[in-house]
Amino acid sequence: MIAWWQILLLTLYAGYQIMDELNWYTCAGSAVFSGMITGLIMGDLQTGLFIGGSMQLTVLGVGTFGGASRIDANSGTLVATAFAVGAGMNPETALAAIGVPVAAILVYTDIAGRFANTFFGHMCDADIEKMNWGAYNVHYLFGAVSWMLSRMIPVFLALAFGQGLVEGITTALNGDLKWLGDGLSVAGGALPAVGFAILLRYLPVKKHVAYLLLGFVVAALFGTAFTSIMNLNANIVAVNGALGKGAVDMVGMFNNMSMLAIAIIGFALSLLYYKNNQRPVAAAGAAEGDDDDEL
Template sequence: MAWWQILLLTLYAGYEILDELQIYSSLNTPVGAGLIAGLIMGDLKTGLIIGGAMQLTVLGVGTFGGASKIDATTGTVLATAFSVSIKGMSPQVAISSIAVPVAAIMVQLDVLARFANTYFAHRIDHLIEENNYKGIERNFLYGAIPWALSRAIPVFIALAFGRGLVQTIANSLNGNLKWLGTGLTVAGAVLPAVGFAILLRYLPVKKHIAYLIMGFTFTTLFSVLFTSIQTLGTGLQAANKSFTATFNGLPMLAMALIGLAFAILHYKDEISGKGGSGKGGTNEAATTTESTNVASEGEITDDEL
C-alpha cells in the first residue's frame, strides 16, 4: 500500500464523520466509503461490493438523540483497503473479519469523541457570559477536531502498522484455518439479510404488507423475464453471427420509480382520507385510527421517532 493511499484514506476517514454530522453529502455512507476507498485503492468493484454489503447490513440501524451506532463507514474503508492490498482476502472475508469488528469497536471511539467535545462546550458556555462571539465561533469549529481525529487516527494506525497482522490472518484463513475462512465468507454474504431483517422490523410492514408483496413480486418477475430474454439473445447470437442486438436488464432506477409511484398513490389516499367529510366521518376516522394502531402494534411509527 503506497504512502499516498494511506494519507488519502486517513483524510477521508477524518472527513466522513464531519460530513455525517453537518455536511450531509452522502459520502459518509458505507457505499460512499466503498466508492472513495475503491477509487483510491484502484479496485472500484471490491470497494462497492464491501460498501454495498455494509450499507445493507446497517440499513435498519439508526440513532436516537445522542446515541452512538456502529461505524460501518470506517469499517468499509479498512476492509476495502486490506481486501485489495492483501493477497487471498476476498471481499466477503474482509466484511466479516474486518469491517464488522472495526465498526463495532468504533462505537467506543465515537463515545470518546463526544466526551472530548464537552471541553469546547464548557468553553462556549463561559464565552457566552463574556459575550465573546468570535470565541464562540472558534470553539464551535474546534469541536470538529476530536470528531475527525476519532476516525483518522485509528485508520492511519491500522493502515500503516496493521498490514502485517492482517496478512498473517489472511494466510491462516487460507491455510490451516480454511474452515474458518469459509465460515467467515458465508457470514459476510448473510450479513445484508440481517440488515434487511432489522429494516423490516423497523418499518410498519403490517400496515403496508400489500406494497411489500407487490415489490418483491415485481422484482422477481422482471428479473426472471429479463434474464430469460438475455439468455435467448445469447443463444440467437451464437446461432446467427449477424445477430448483434443486446438485451439489458431492468435498471434499479425503474424499480425505484415503481416504488415512488406506489408511494404517491398511498400519499394521495392518505390525504383524501384525512380531508374527507360527511355523516359519520368522525366515527369512521376514529375507527380507522384504532384499527391502524392495532395492526401496527409492536412497530416503530413516525410519532415515536
C-alpha cells in the same frame, strides 16, 4: 500493499466523512459512498462498491436517538475495502472479518469524540458569557477536530500498522483455516439480509404487508425475466459467432432495466398510497369548513 499516499488520503477522508454525516449532509458520510471513494483510491472500484453496498444494507435498520453511539459502518467499509484490495482478501470475508469488527470497535472512539466535544462545548458556553467571540470560534472548531480525530487516528493506525496482521490472516484463511474463511464469506454474504430483517422489524409491515408481498413478487419476476433475456442474448451471440455473423448485444440495453422497472413501480405505489391518504384529510377539512359555516 497499501501505499503511503493511499493511507494519507484514506485518513483524511475518514475525518471528512464523519463531519459530512454530522453537518454537511452531501451523502459522503454513508457506507456505500465510503466504499466508492476507497475503491477509487485503492484502484478497485468494484470491490469498494460491493463492500460499501453490503455494509449499507447491513445497517439499514440501525439508527441513533439523542446522543447514542452506533457502529461506524463508514470507517468499517473504508478499512475492509482497503485491506480487501491491498491484501487480496475475498470481499465477503473482508466484510465479515474486518468491516463489521472495525465498525463495532469504533463505537468507543465515537464516545471519546463525544466526550472531547462536550469539553469544548463548555468552553464555548464560557466564551459566550464573556462575549469573547474570537475564542468562541476557535473552541467551536476544536469540537469539529475532536470528531475528525476520533476516526482519523484509528483508521491511520489500522492502515499503517495492520497490513502485516491482515496479510497473515488472509494467508491463514486461504490455507489451514480455509473452513473458517469459507464460513466468514457466507456470513458476509448474509449480512445484508440481517440488515433487511432489522429494518422490517421497525417498519409497519403488518399494516402494509400487501405492498411487501407485491414488491417481493415484482422484484423476483423482473429479475428472472431480465436474467433470462441476457442469457438468451449470450446464446444468440454464441450462435452468430459460430456462423460468422455479427453479434446482437442486448446486455447493455437490459442490464439495469430490471431495477429501473422495480423503482418506477415502487414510486407508483407510493404515489397511490399518498393520494389515497390525502383524500380523508381533504374530506375532514371540508367537513370542518361546513361546520364553521353552520355556526
